[in-house]
Amino acid sequence: MQIYKLTYNPFQENMYVVSDENKNCVIIDPGCYFREEEQHFMKFIEEYELKPVALLNTHAHLDHIMGNQFIKSNFGIDIYLHPDDKPTFAMAEKSAQLYGLDQFKASPEPDKWLEDGQTLQFGEMSFEVILGPGHAPGHVAFYNAENKFVINGDILFQGSYGRVDLPGGNMAQLKKTITERMFSLPDDTVVYTGHGGETTIGAEKQSNPILWG
Ligand SMILES: [Zn+2]
Numbered sequence: 137m138q139i140y141k142l143t144y145n146p147f148q149e150n151m152y153v154v155s156d157e158n159k160n161c162v163i164i165d166p167g168c169y170f171r172e173e174e175q176h177f178m179k180f181i182e183e184y185e186l187k188p189v190a191l192l193n194t195h196a197h198l199d200h201i202m203g204n205q206f207i208k209s210n211f212g213i214d215i216y217l218h219p220d221d222k223p224t225f226a227m228a229e230k231s232a233q234l235y236g237l238d239q240f241k242a243s244p245e246p247d248k249w250l251e252d253g254q255t256l257q258f259g260e261m262s263f264e265v266i267l268g269p270g271h272a273p274g275h276v277a278f279y280n281a282e283n284k285f286v287i288n289g290d291i292l293f294q295g296s297y298g299r300v301d302l303p304g305g306n307m308a309q310l311k312k313t314i315t316e317r318m319f320s321l322p323d324d325t326v327v328y329t330g331h332g333g334e335t336t337i338g339a340e341k342q343s344n345p346i347l348w349g
């Protein structure tokens with residue numbers, strides 16, 4: 137299994153591509169926004185000869201779905217989102233206007249709805265869906281136990297956590313998500329974050345400020 141990280145758009149959002157030995161890949165939180173970023177992404181896919189099979193969204197904040205329309209129109213793959221994030225999804229276009237992002241392309245409607253505890257299987261790759269509200273109401277993390285990693289969007293960051301002051305945000309919920317769901321994963325699980333660098337569950341259990349938040 138390979139994990140690629142591509143950081144795009146004015147929010148410096150981390151998009152992840154996870155591929156198996158047969159070069160099937162899932163695209164998580166496509167953030168490509170500018171024309172050069174779209175071109176960069178296409179070049180990356182060609183260079184590694186990857187075959188996209190699904191588009192997973194951890195949540196529907198605009199920086200995580202900015203590339204949905206581009207990916208969908210190029211590869212025709214299904215978009216997955218948790219239904220609790222429908223309100224976030226519905227707000228994305230308006231948020232883009234507020235940020236003055238006039239090249240924002242609205243995401244097509246999701247094709248498949250995620251469920252807490254569900255196992256997703258794509259080629260040789262499997263992910264457990266962990267529902268983790270707080271930063272956004274329908275935020276999920278994608279956990280791969282075998283390879284000891286979790287793609288967690290904006291739940292945990294290295295030494296920090298997702299903001300809770302956006303619509304649908306809730307500090308008590310986020311704290312519960314992190315302490316009860318994320319911190320129950322093994323300490324050596326690598327956490328791939330929506331912004332910034334990677335961390336581990338063990339490291340965040342020691343010193344993440346949510347413990348005192
Ligand atoms: Zn977010």
Ligand SMILES: [Zn+2]
Pocket residue numbers: 147149197199200290330331
């Ligand atoms: Zn984000």
